[in-house]
Amino acid sequence: MPLALPTGRAGQALAATLPVLLATAILAGGVMPLAGWWQDRADELARQATVLHHMEALVETLPALRQAAVQAAAGSTGGASLLQGATDSVAGALLQERLQAGLAQSGLMLNSVETLPGEDAGRYRRIRLRLAATGSWPALVAWLRDLQGAAPVMFVEELQIQPALHKISTAPGSFDVSCVLLAFRPADTTVAAR
Numbered sequence: 001m002p003l004a005l006p007t008g009r010a011g012q013a014l015a016a017t018l019p020v021l022l023a024t025a026i027l028a029g030g031v032m033p034l035a036g037w038w039q040d041r042a043d044e045l046a047r048q049a050t051v052l053h054h055m056e057a058l059v060e061t062l063p064a065l066r067q068a069a070v071q072a073a074a075g076s077t078g079g080a081s082l083l084q085g086a087t088d089s090v091a092g093a094l095l096q097e098r099l100q101a102g103l104a105q106s107g108l109m110l111n112s113v114e115t116l117p118g119e120d121a122g123r124y125r126r127i128r129l130r131l132a133a134t135g136s137w138p139a140l141v142a143w144l145r146d147l148q149g150a151a152p153v154m155f156v157e158e159l160q161i162q163p164a165l166h167k168i169s170t171a172p173g174s175f176d177v178s179c180v181l182l183a184f185r186p187a188d189t190t191v192a193a194r
Contacts, residue, residue, distance in 0.1 A: 080151040080152060081151065081152055081153045081184075082124070082152050082153075082183070082184055082185055082186060083095055083127055083152045083183045083184065083185040084185065085185055088117075088118035088125060088127060088185075089115075091118075091125070091127045091183075091185040092115045092118070092127050092129065095127055095129055095152075095154070095181070095183050096113055096115065096129055098150070098152075098154070099113065099129060099131065099181055100113075102143060102146055102147070102150065103133055103143060105146070106135070106139050106140075106142040106143035106146060107135055107136065107138075107139035107142070108133040108134065108135035108139050108140060108143050108177070109133060109134050109135055110131065110132075110133050111131075111132040111133055111134055111176075112131065112132045113129055113130070113131045113132075114129065114130040114131075115128075115129055116128040116129065116130055116180070120187065121184060121187075122187075123186065123187055124184040124185065124186060124187055125184065125185050125186070125187050126182055126184060127182065127183050127184065127185055128157075128180050128181070128182040129180065129181045129182075130178070130179075130180050130181075131177075131178065131179060131180075131181060132176065132177070132178045133176075133177045133178075134164055134174055134175065134176055134177070135174060135175065135177070136173055136174060136175070137173065137175060140161065140175055140177055144156070152183050152184075153183060153184075154181055154182065154183045155181070155182050155183070156179050156180070156181060157179065157180040157181075157182060158178075158179055158180045159177070159178075159179040160177070160178045160179065161175050161176070161177050162175065162176050163175060163176070164176050
């Protein structure tokens with residue numbers, strides 16, 4: 001049985017809408033995904049070009065950084081910026097002594113201190129102390145400010161500050177502070193002894 005197509009106005013309407021439907025199907029099924037892929041690819045190429053530009057800029061700074069490293073290595077072994085001590089234990093004791101003096105000077109009360117194992121860091125050894133202290137906000141700020149100019153250079157990691165939990169033994173407005181304090185010593189004990 002042959003298919004009977006509408007005639008008259010219904011046939012004309014069908015004839016007018018079929019090309020529009022066909023064009024819409026081609027656009028939705030083929031052209032739009034292709035345009036999306038094209039845009040995604042253009043975005044990826046732009047991102048890669050940006051990364052390449054940044055990497056080229058970093059490569060240009062490499063000779064200057066190498067020269068600065070050579071000058072720093074030739075100029076000194078670290079001097080006052082490094083902990084002295086032939087072993088990690090001695091350097092840790094010196095760091096703890098400096099810590100206690102700094103806390104006392106700023107008005108913080110040391111609650112506990114734990115010496116963590118030393119770690120290799122290239123030509124240096126990383127000496128770390130985990131500490132807990134209590135004190136007022138101004139005392140805490142003063143201690144952190146004093147660390148900026150301290151010799152040897154000391155760094156603070158894992159800093160946590162919260163209102164003091166033991167209200168009976170501390171003044172109102174006190175804070176509990178816990179952190180890891182670290183400094184470096186030369187890994188070569190002959191350099192440390194100099």
